[in-house]
Amino acid sequence: MGRSGAFGGSVVLWALLAAHVAMAFEPVSVGIAIGAVSLTGYLSYSDWYCRFTECCREDRPLNASALKLDLEEKLFGQHLATEVILKALTGFRNNKNPKKPLTLSLHGWAGTGKNFVSQIVAENLYPKGLKSNFVHLFVSTLHFPHEQKTKLYQDQLQKWIRGNVSACASSVFIFDEMDKLHPGIIDAIKPFLDYYEQVDGISYRKAIFIFLSNAGGDLITKTTLDFWRAGRKREEIQLKDLEPVLSVGVFNNKHSGLWHSGLIDKNLIDYFIPFLPLEYRHVKMCVRAEMRARGAAVDEDIVTRVADEMTFFPKDEKIFSDKGCKTVQSRLDFH
Ligand SMILES: Nc1ncnc2c1ncn2[C@@H]1O[C@H](COP(=O)(O)OP(=O)(O)OP(=O)(O)O)[C@@H](O)[C@H]1O
Ligand SMILES: [Mg+2]
Numbered sequence: 001m002g003r004s005g006a007f008g009g010s011v012v013l014w015a016l017l018a019a020h021v022a023m024a025f026e027p028v029s030v031g032i033a034i035g036a037v038s039l040t041g042y043l044s045y046s047d048w049y050c051r052f053t054e055c056c057r058e059d060r061p062l063n064a065s066a067l068k069l070d071l072e073e074k075l076f077g078q079h080l081a082t083e084v085i086l087k088a089l090t091g092f093r094n095n096k097n098p099k100k101p102l103t104l105s106l107h108g109w110a111g112t113g114k115n116f117v118s119q120i121v122a123e124n125l126y127p128k129g130l131k132s133n134f135v136h137l138f139v140s141t142l143h144f145p146h147e148q149k150t151k152l153y154q155d156q157l158q159k160w161i162r163g164n165v166s167a168c169a170s171s172v173f174i175f176d177e178m179d180k181l182h183p184g185i186i187d188a189i190k191p192f193l194d195y196y197e198q199v200d201g202i203s204y205r206k207a208i209f210i211f212l213s214n215a216g217g218d219l220i221t222k223t224t225l226d227f228w229r230a231g232r233k234r235e236e237i238q239l240k241d242l243e244p245v246l247s248v249g250v251f252n253n254k255h256s257g258l259w260h261s262g263l264i265d266k267n268l269i270d271y272f273i274p275f276l277p278l279e280y281r282h283v284k285m286c287v288r289a290e291m292r293a294r295g296a297a298v299d300e301d302i303v304t305r306v307a308d309e310m311t312f313f314p315k316d317e318k319i320f321s322d323k324g325c326k327t328v329q330s331r332l333d334f335h
Contacts, residue, residue, distance in 0.1 A: 054126070056134055056168035058206050062093035067124040074120060074289070075113055076325075077282040079235050080242075081106070081273050085117065088271045089124075092208070100195045101207040103268055105178070107246065108275025109217040111324020118174050118210055125172060125208070134168045136160070140177040144185055154188035161192055162202060169206040178213040186263060193268040211269075216250040221277045221320065228319055234276065242274045277320035283307045286325035290332055302335045 050057065067089065071082040085104070092102040106114045118137075119130055126132035138144070144153045164171045175181060175189075192204045223245055227237055251264045263269055278286075287303045309331055312318035 054128060054133055056170060058168065058170035059096075062090055062124065064090040067120075070120050070124060071117075075117060076285040076289075077234070077278050078113055078117075078275055080237065080239060081113070081117060081275055084239070084271050084273050085121065089121065098205045100268075100270075101193055101204050101209055103193050103209045103211070103263075103270050104273055105211045105213070105269045105271070106273045106275060107213055107216040107220065107250070109221055109277045109320070109324060110214065111321070111326030112217075112275040112278055113324070114212045114275055115176065118212065121210070122172060122174070125170070132172075134164070134170065135172045135174070136164065137174045137176065140175070140180040140182075140185075144182065147182055150182050150184040153182075153185055157185065157188050161189065161204075161207075162200070165192075165204055165207050166202050169203065170208070172208045172210070174210045174212070176212045178211040179215045190263065190266075190268065193263070194266070216246045216274070217277075219245045219249040220274045224276045225314070225319065228317075234279075237276070239274075243272070246272060246274070278324045279319055279321070280307055280312065283310055283321050283325055283328065286328045287332060290329055294332075302332075305335060306331050 046055065046057075049055070064086065068086055071086060075082055088102060088104060092098060106117065108114060122132065122135045123129035126134055129135065130137060138157075144150075161171075161173065164173075173189075178186075189209070191199055192207070193209060197203060197205075220242060223242055224234065224237065227234060227241075284303050284307045287306045288298050291298050291302070306328060310327070311322045313320055313322055
Protein backbone atom coordinates (compact mmCIF):
# COMPACT_ATOMS: atom_id res chain seq x y z
CA MET A 1 0.00 0.00 0.00
CA GLY A 2 2.80 2.32 1.14
CA ARG A 3 4.87 1.43 -1.90
CA SER A 4 2.05 1.91 -4.31
CA GLY A 5 1.23 5.22 -2.60
CA ALA A 6 4.82 6.37 -2.97
CA PHE A 7 4.82 5.14 -6.54
CA GLY A 8 1.54 6.93 -7.22
CA GLY A 9 3.00 10.09 -5.67
CA SER A 10 6.09 9.96 -7.83
CA VAL A 11 3.93 9.59 -10.91
CA VAL A 12 2.03 12.74 -9.94
CA LEU A 13 5.29 14.57 -9.27
CA TRP A 14 6.70 13.40 -12.57
CA ALA A 15 3.58 14.53 -14.37
CA LEU A 16 3.77 17.95 -12.71
CA LEU A 17 7.41 18.30 -13.65
CA ALA A 18 6.70 17.22 -17.19
CA ALA A 19 3.91 19.78 -17.39
CA HIS A 20 6.31 22.51 -16.21
CA VAL A 21 8.86 21.45 -18.76
CA ALA A 22 6.21 21.44 -21.47
CA MET A 23 4.99 24.88 -20.37
CA ALA A 24 8.53 26.16 -20.37
CA PHE A 25 9.09 24.94 -23.90
CA GLU A 26 5.70 25.78 -25.31
CA PRO A 27 6.17 29.56 -25.75
CA VAL A 28 9.53 28.88 -27.37
CA SER A 29 8.09 26.51 -29.93
CA VAL A 30 5.20 28.86 -30.55
CA GLY A 31 7.68 31.71 -30.92
CA ILE A 32 9.72 29.67 -33.38
CA ALA A 33 6.57 28.89 -35.34
CA ILE A 34 5.58 32.55 -35.50
CA GLY A 35 9.13 33.53 -36.40
CA ALA A 36 9.19 30.96 -39.15
CA VAL A 37 5.85 32.17 -40.41
CA SER A 38 6.85 35.81 -40.55
CA LEU A 39 10.28 34.99 -41.97
CA THR A 40 9.11 32.79 -44.77
CA GLY A 41 5.87 34.60 -45.39
CA TYR A 42 4.43 31.32 -46.57
CA LEU A 43 1.65 31.29 -44.01
CA SER A 44 -0.44 34.34 -43.35
CA TYR A 45 -1.67 34.96 -39.84
CA SER A 46 -5.10 33.67 -40.82
CA ASP A 47 -3.60 30.47 -42.28
CA TRP A 48 -1.79 29.92 -39.05
CA TYR A 49 -4.77 30.79 -36.89
CA CYS A 50 -7.07 28.57 -38.96
CA ARG A 51 -4.91 25.55 -38.26
CA PHE A 52 -6.15 25.65 -34.71
CA THR A 53 -9.71 26.77 -35.05
CA GLU A 54 -12.42 26.47 -37.68
CA CYS A 55 -12.53 29.41 -40.08
CA CYS A 56 -15.13 30.47 -42.59
CA ARG A 57 -12.61 31.32 -45.35
CA GLU A 58 -15.15 32.33 -47.89
CA ASP A 59 -12.59 33.18 -50.56
CA ARG A 60 -10.71 29.93 -50.39
CA PRO A 61 -11.04 28.26 -53.80
CA LEU A 62 -12.59 24.83 -53.88
CA ASN A 63 -10.20 21.95 -54.56
CA ALA A 64 -12.04 20.67 -57.63
CA SER A 65 -9.85 17.63 -58.17
CA ALA A 66 -10.36 16.49 -54.56
CA LEU A 67 -14.13 16.82 -54.94
CA LYS A 68 -14.04 15.00 -58.28
CA LEU A 69 -12.03 12.14 -56.80
CA ASP A 70 -14.37 11.90 -53.82
CA LEU A 71 -17.47 11.76 -56.00
CA GLU A 72 -15.97 9.30 -58.47
CA GLU A 73 -14.69 6.98 -55.77
CA LYS A 74 -17.52 7.12 -53.28
CA LEU A 75 -20.73 7.83 -55.15
CA PHE A 76 -21.91 4.83 -57.17
CA GLY A 77 -24.12 4.83 -60.24
CA GLN A 78 -24.83 8.56 -60.32
CA HIS A 79 -22.99 9.88 -63.37
CA LEU A 80 -25.39 12.83 -63.81
CA ALA A 81 -25.25 13.96 -60.18
CA THR A 82 -21.45 13.68 -60.18
CA GLU A 83 -21.14 15.77 -63.34
CA VAL A 84 -23.61 18.50 -62.35
CA ILE A 85 -22.47 18.89 -58.75
CA LEU A 86 -18.85 19.19 -59.80
CA LYS A 87 -19.65 21.76 -62.45
CA ALA A 88 -22.01 23.75 -60.22
CA LEU A 89 -19.71 23.94 -57.21
CA THR A 90 -16.46 24.68 -58.99
CA GLY A 91 -18.13 27.34 -61.16
CA PHE A 92 -19.72 28.97 -58.14
CA ARG A 93 -16.68 28.93 -55.88
CA ASN A 94 -14.36 30.19 -58.60
CA ASN A 95 -16.66 33.11 -59.29
CA LYS A 96 -15.49 36.03 -57.14
CA ASN A 97 -18.73 37.89 -57.69
CA PRO A 98 -21.75 35.58 -57.83
CA LYS A 99 -25.06 37.33 -58.52
CA LYS A 100 -27.08 35.06 -56.27
CA PRO A 101 -26.48 32.21 -53.82
CA LEU A 102 -26.00 28.74 -55.30
CA THR A 103 -29.16 26.66 -55.07
CA LEU A 104 -29.12 22.97 -55.86
CA SER A 105 -32.21 20.75 -55.86
CA LEU A 106 -31.47 17.03 -55.54
CA HIS A 107 -34.24 14.64 -56.62
CA GLY A 108 -34.51 10.89 -56.58
CA TRP A 109 -35.66 7.58 -55.22
CA ALA A 110 -34.97 6.53 -51.61
CA GLY A 111 -31.44 5.56 -50.65
CA THR A 112 -29.79 6.73 -53.87
CA GLY A 113 -27.26 9.05 -52.24
CA LYS A 114 -28.82 12.49 -51.79
CA ASN A 115 -27.83 12.90 -48.14
CA PHE A 116 -24.59 11.08 -48.83
CA VAL A 117 -23.64 13.58 -51.54
CA SER A 118 -24.57 16.53 -49.31
CA GLN A 119 -22.13 15.17 -46.78
CA ILE A 120 -19.38 14.85 -49.42
CA VAL A 121 -20.05 18.41 -50.60
CA ALA A 122 -20.01 19.73 -47.02
CA GLU A 123 -16.71 17.98 -46.30
CA ASN A 124 -15.14 19.43 -49.41
CA LEU A 125 -16.19 22.93 -48.40
CA TYR A 126 -15.39 22.60 -44.71
CA PRO A 127 -13.19 19.82 -43.29
CA LYS A 128 -15.62 19.25 -40.41
CA GLY A 129 -18.38 18.57 -42.93
CA LEU A 130 -21.87 18.36 -41.44
CA LYS A 131 -20.38 19.09 -38.01
CA SER A 132 -18.97 22.40 -39.19
CA ASN A 133 -20.31 25.60 -37.64
CA PHE A 134 -20.88 26.85 -41.16
CA VAL A 135 -23.00 23.94 -42.41
CA HIS A 136 -26.64 23.73 -41.28
CA LEU A 137 -28.92 20.77 -41.88
CA PHE A 138 -32.70 21.09 -41.50
CA VAL A 139 -35.01 18.11 -41.69
CA SER A 140 -38.64 19.10 -42.33
CA THR A 141 -40.30 16.52 -40.11
CA LEU A 142 -37.79 17.07 -37.32
CA HIS A 143 -37.32 20.83 -37.25
CA PHE A 144 -40.68 22.02 -38.62
CA PRO A 145 -43.14 19.31 -37.57
CA HIS A 146 -46.25 21.35 -36.72
CA GLU A 147 -48.14 23.12 -39.45
CA GLN A 148 -49.83 25.50 -36.99
CA LYS A 149 -46.40 26.78 -35.92
CA THR A 150 -45.41 27.84 -39.42
CA LYS A 151 -45.26 31.53 -38.49
CA LEU A 152 -42.89 30.82 -35.61
CA TYR A 153 -40.71 28.59 -37.78
CA GLN A 154 -40.58 31.29 -40.45
CA ASP A 155 -39.27 33.87 -37.98
CA GLN A 156 -36.78 31.50 -36.39
CA LEU A 157 -35.47 30.27 -39.70
CA GLN A 158 -35.04 33.76 -41.14
CA LYS A 159 -33.17 34.87 -38.02
CA TRP A 160 -31.00 31.77 -38.14
CA ILE A 161 -30.07 32.24 -41.79
CA ARG A 162 -29.46 35.97 -41.36
CA GLY A 163 -27.30 35.47 -38.27
CA ASN A 164 -25.24 32.73 -39.80
CA VAL A 165 -24.66 34.39 -43.16
CA SER A 166 -23.59 37.61 -41.45
CA ALA A 167 -21.06 35.55 -39.47
CA CYS A 168 -19.93 33.54 -42.52
CA ALA A 169 -21.01 34.58 -46.02
CA SER A 170 -20.27 31.15 -47.48
CA SER A 171 -22.52 29.27 -45.06
CA VAL A 172 -24.18 26.10 -46.35
CA PHE A 173 -27.87 25.33 -45.64
CA ILE A 174 -29.23 21.88 -46.42
CA PHE A 175 -33.01 21.27 -46.37
CA ASP A 176 -33.88 17.58 -46.23
CA GLU A 177 -37.37 16.27 -47.08
CA MET A 178 -38.07 19.42 -49.05
CA ASP A 179 -41.26 17.85 -50.41
CA LYS A 180 -42.63 17.72 -46.87
CA LEU A 181 -41.77 21.32 -46.08
CA HIS A 182 -44.74 23.64 -45.63
CA PRO A 183 -44.90 26.15 -48.54
CA GLY A 184 -44.93 28.95 -45.95
CA ILE A 185 -41.46 27.93 -44.83
CA ILE A 186 -40.21 27.84 -48.38
CA ASP A 187 -41.63 31.36 -48.73
CA ALA A 188 -39.55 32.40 -45.73
CA ILE A 189 -36.29 31.39 -47.41
CA LYS A 190 -37.16 32.70 -50.87
CA PRO A 191 -35.89 36.27 -50.31
CA PHE A 192 -32.44 34.89 -49.48
CA LEU A 193 -32.25 32.95 -52.74
CA ASP A 194 -32.95 35.85 -55.05
CA TYR A 195 -30.71 38.16 -57.06
CA TYR A 196 -30.61 40.94 -54.43
CA GLU A 197 -27.29 42.58 -53.79
CA GLN A 198 -28.15 42.82 -50.12
CA VAL A 199 -31.10 42.14 -47.85
CA ASP A 200 -31.09 44.42 -44.78
CA GLY A 201 -27.40 45.07 -45.23
CA ILE A 202 -26.36 41.45 -45.64
CA SER A 203 -25.32 39.80 -48.87
CA TYR A 204 -26.41 36.20 -49.33
CA ARG A 205 -24.67 35.78 -52.66
CA LYS A 206 -21.91 33.50 -51.41
CA ALA A 207 -24.17 31.14 -49.49
CA ILE A 208 -25.09 27.66 -50.73
CA PHE A 209 -28.58 26.16 -50.39
CA ILE A 210 -29.13 22.45 -51.05
CA PHE A 211 -32.66 21.01 -51.22
CA LEU A 212 -33.27 17.26 -51.04
CA SER A 213 -36.49 15.54 -52.03
CA ASN A 214 -38.06 12.40 -53.45
CA ALA A 215 -40.15 14.56 -55.80
CA GLY A 216 -39.79 13.27 -59.32
CA GLY A 217 -38.11 10.06 -58.12
CA ASP A 218 -40.78 7.91 -59.79
CA LEU A 219 -40.37 9.74 -63.10
CA ILE A 220 -36.59 9.48 -63.00
CA THR A 221 -37.03 5.78 -62.31
CA LYS A 222 -39.39 5.38 -65.25
CA THR A 223 -36.92 6.94 -67.66
CA THR A 224 -34.08 4.81 -66.29
CA LEU A 225 -36.26 1.73 -66.74
CA ASP A 226 -37.11 2.74 -70.33
CA PHE A 227 -33.40 2.92 -71.12
CA TRP A 228 -32.82 -0.49 -69.55
CA ARG A 229 -35.70 -2.05 -71.48
CA ALA A 230 -34.41 -0.55 -74.70
CA GLY A 231 -31.05 -2.22 -74.02
CA ARG A 232 -29.34 1.14 -73.61
CA LYS A 233 -26.64 1.82 -71.07
CA ARG A 234 -27.55 3.75 -67.93
CA GLU A 235 -24.56 6.03 -68.52
CA GLU A 236 -26.13 7.12 -71.81
CA ILE A 237 -28.90 8.90 -69.92
CA GLN A 238 -28.40 12.62 -70.26
CA LEU A 239 -29.89 15.55 -68.42
CA LYS A 240 -31.95 16.43 -71.46
CA ASP A 241 -33.65 13.02 -71.24
CA LEU A 242 -34.89 13.85 -67.74
CA GLU A 243 -35.59 17.57 -67.90
CA PRO A 244 -38.86 17.36 -69.87
CA VAL A 245 -40.10 14.54 -67.64
CA LEU A 246 -39.31 16.46 -64.47
CA SER A 247 -40.69 19.71 -65.72
CA VAL A 248 -44.07 18.14 -66.46
CA GLY A 249 -44.22 15.84 -63.45
CA VAL A 250 -42.82 18.02 -60.71
CA PHE A 251 -42.36 21.60 -61.72
CA ASN A 252 -45.57 22.15 -63.64
CA ASN A 253 -47.63 19.84 -61.50
CA LYS A 254 -49.96 21.92 -59.36
CA HIS A 255 -50.11 19.17 -56.75
CA SER A 256 -46.39 19.33 -56.16
CA GLY A 257 -45.23 21.32 -53.16
CA LEU A 258 -42.31 22.60 -55.16
CA TRP A 259 -44.60 24.14 -57.75
CA HIS A 260 -46.58 25.93 -55.04
CA SER A 261 -43.48 27.41 -53.54
CA GLY A 262 -42.82 29.49 -56.65
CA LEU A 263 -39.12 28.63 -56.41
CA ILE A 264 -39.19 27.24 -59.91
CA ASP A 265 -41.33 29.97 -61.47
CA LYS A 266 -38.90 32.59 -60.34
CA ASN A 267 -35.87 30.62 -61.53
CA LEU A 268 -34.39 30.53 -58.07
CA ILE A 269 -33.06 26.98 -58.44
CA ASP A 270 -29.80 26.90 -60.37
CA TYR A 271 -29.47 23.15 -60.88
CA PHE A 272 -31.91 20.23 -60.74
CA ILE A 273 -29.89 17.14 -59.98
CA PRO A 274 -31.45 13.75 -60.68
CA PHE A 275 -30.47 10.64 -58.72
CA LEU A 276 -31.06 7.40 -60.60
CA PRO A 277 -32.42 4.28 -58.87
CA LEU A 278 -29.65 1.86 -57.89
CA GLU A 279 -29.19 -1.60 -59.40
CA TYR A 280 -28.00 -4.87 -57.85
CA ARG A 281 -24.37 -4.16 -58.82
CA HIS A 282 -24.48 -0.76 -57.09
CA VAL A 283 -25.88 -2.31 -53.93
CA LYS A 284 -22.91 -4.70 -53.97
CA MET A 285 -20.57 -1.73 -54.31
CA CYS A 286 -22.22 -0.14 -51.27
CA VAL A 287 -21.71 -3.34 -49.24
CA ARG A 288 -18.02 -3.47 -50.19
CA ALA A 289 -17.56 0.22 -49.32
CA GLU A 290 -19.22 -0.32 -45.95
CA MET A 291 -16.99 -3.33 -45.20
CA ARG A 292 -13.88 -1.33 -46.04
CA ALA A 293 -15.13 1.56 -43.89
CA ARG A 294 -15.39 -0.88 -40.99
CA GLY A 295 -11.80 -1.94 -41.57
CA ALA A 296 -12.81 -5.47 -42.57
CA ALA A 297 -11.55 -7.43 -45.57
CA VAL A 298 -14.11 -7.63 -48.39
CA ASP A 299 -15.77 -11.04 -48.32
CA GLU A 300 -17.58 -11.59 -51.63
CA ASP A 301 -19.86 -14.26 -50.15
CA ILE A 302 -21.19 -11.79 -47.61
CA VAL A 303 -21.45 -9.09 -50.28
CA THR A 304 -23.68 -11.37 -52.37
CA ARG A 305 -25.74 -12.47 -49.37
CA VAL A 306 -26.44 -8.89 -48.26
CA ALA A 307 -27.32 -7.79 -51.80
CA ASP A 308 -29.61 -10.81 -52.25
CA GLU A 309 -31.54 -9.85 -49.13
CA MET A 310 -32.56 -6.51 -50.61
CA THR A 311 -35.82 -6.25 -52.55
CA PHE A 312 -35.90 -5.16 -56.15
CA PHE A 313 -38.53 -3.80 -58.54
CA PRO A 314 -40.41 -3.86 -60.93
CA LYS A 315 -41.99 -7.16 -60.01
CA ASP A 316 -40.97 -9.01 -63.17
CA GLU A 317 -37.55 -7.68 -63.99
CA LYS A 318 -36.33 -6.86 -60.45
CA ILE A 319 -33.75 -4.31 -61.54
CA PHE A 320 -33.80 -1.49 -59.01
CA SER A 321 -33.33 -1.69 -55.28
CA ASP A 322 -36.43 -0.61 -53.36
CA LYS A 323 -34.43 1.27 -50.76
CA GLY A 324 -31.32 1.94 -52.78
CA CYS A 325 -28.36 1.37 -50.49
CA LYS A 326 -30.20 2.58 -47.43
CA THR A 327 -30.43 -0.58 -45.34
CA VAL A 328 -27.04 -1.98 -46.32
CA GLN A 329 -25.34 -0.86 -43.09
CA SER A 330 -27.88 -2.45 -40.77
CA ARG A 331 -28.07 -5.67 -42.83
CA LEU A 332 -24.32 -6.01 -42.70
CA ASP A 333 -24.52 -6.12 -38.90
CA PHE A 334 -26.24 -9.51 -39.17
CA HIS A 335 -23.37 -11.12 -41.10
N1 LIG B 1 -25.13 6.24 -54.92
C1 LIG B 1 -24.57 5.83 -53.77
N2 LIG B 1 -23.25 5.56 -53.72
C2 LIG B 1 -22.67 5.15 -52.59
N3 LIG B 1 -23.33 4.96 -51.42
C3 LIG B 1 -24.64 5.23 -51.41
C4 LIG B 1 -25.32 5.68 -52.57
N4 LIG B 1 -26.62 5.85 -52.27
C5 LIG B 1 -26.74 5.54 -50.99
N5 LIG B 1 -25.56 5.16 -50.45
C6 LIG B 1 -25.32 4.70 -49.07
O1 LIG B 1 -26.60 4.52 -48.46
C7 LIG B 1 -26.76 5.42 -47.37
C8 LIG B 1 -28.16 6.01 -47.43
O2 LIG B 1 -28.25 6.91 -48.56
P1 LIG B 1 -28.80 8.40 -48.44
O3 LIG B 1 -29.14 8.70 -47.04
O4 LIG B 1 -27.85 9.32 -49.11
O5 LIG B 1 -30.13 8.25 -49.30
P2 LIG B 1 -31.15 9.37 -49.77
O6 LIG B 1 -31.01 9.52 -51.26
O7 LIG B 1 -30.97 10.59 -48.95
O8 LIG B 1 -32.55 8.64 -49.49
P3 LIG B 1 -33.96 9.20 -48.93
O9 LIG B 1 -34.64 9.85 -50.10
O10 LIG B 1 -34.67 7.97 -48.51
O11 LIG B 1 -33.66 10.12 -47.82
C9 LIG B 1 -25.65 6.45 -47.51
O12 LIG B 1 -25.22 6.89 -46.25
C10 LIG B 1 -24.57 5.69 -48.22
O13 LIG B 1 -23.80 4.95 -47.29
MG1 LIG C 1 -32.23 11.34 -47.46
